[in-house]
Amino acid sequence: MNPPSAKTSALLxxxxxxxxxxxLLFMGGKWNIPILVWIGGIFFIRYFRNARNxxxxxxxxxxLLLASHIFFLGLAVQVTVFFQVIIAVSYTLYILIPCVADRLLYRRVGSPxxxxxxYPTALIAFQFLLSYSEALGTVLNWTVSLFSMKPLIQLVSLTGVWGPSFLVGWFAxxxxxxxxxxxxxKKVRAPVIVFTTTLVLVLVWGxxxxxxxxxxxxxxxxGSVIVGLPEENIFYTYLEQPKDAQLAQKEKYRQMTFAVQDQLFAASERLIPSGIKILxxxxxxxxxxxxxxxxxIARMQAFARQHQVYFFPS
Structure with missing residues (x-):
């Protein structure tokens, strides 16, 4: 069989x-699909390893910038445009730098x-550095996206949030x-066996x-609750309007805030029978x-006293 042409290889x-x-759009955030967290890195590594120059x-x-921007819009819309740019750039680097490090080094390491x-080492190193940013913290860490995989998440008790993310990168x-x-x-027997054994041990232990x-x-x-907002960027939309428009629409937006507050209290009320002591x-x-x-604030205080819970409305 003839090898594919350069054009075909580039398109592939x-x-x-x-x-x-x-x-990437589904690797966490609003549209989280945990299995895709394991798959996305495979394609990124493949692309950067095959990139000619x-x-x-x-x-x-x-x-990457576009995908990162869309991802974060799904995660949180109540932020400034500047912060959206910061997130998009950070997430792009989050993908890019470990892949470039892998591209430059993986063939130079003597051991298969x-x-x-x-790749997983570079991934965790960059995640760790990003965590020192007060604005970002660990918001982009993939471990959060794997929360439904309970046995795997037990690893956090030993490694912090870095362990599950490392396994995701290692799998890729x-x-x-x-x-x-x-x-x-047979060509990659040792790496596959070591990884599979490690993953199985983690899952069995968890x-x-x-x-x-x-x-x-x-x-x-x-316990914690969250509700949707009646309008995306509700306060930024309001505050960016001219003063006259703000005055004209203030009562409309006040009623929106009351509706959101009522929903939060109603959701919290439903959580109380589960036995929570911290909300x-x-x-x-x-x-x-x-x-x-x-x-x-007075309503929150009354709720906490009535249900005998510690209330943390961050």
């Missing part, structure tokens, strides 16, 4: 970039096993090693911990005008 590689960007890296930038650790590198070997297992290390009597139960509302949830803040 571009497909890996597009597939990676498409999966620096222009391939530049070509990826606008697509160690070569699969370049292992899959690419298999891909480059034409999916001939499952065992869930069964035999269940919360003991006296463990404090924590939290996510940051930015309880939208309120300044003149209405004392009334809302």
């Amino acid at each position: 590689n571009f497909l890996w970039l597009i597939l990676g960007c498409a999966t 620096f222009w391939g890296v530049l070509l990826a930038l606008p697509f 096993l160690l070569s699969t650790l370049v 590198a292992i899959f690419n090693a298999l891909w480059e070997a034409g999916f001939e297992f 499952s065992t911990r869930m069964v035999f290390d269940a919360p003991a009597p006296g463990t404090v139960k924590v 939290a509302w996510p940051s930015g949830s309880a939208v309120v005008f300044a003149e209405d803040a004392p009334r809302l």
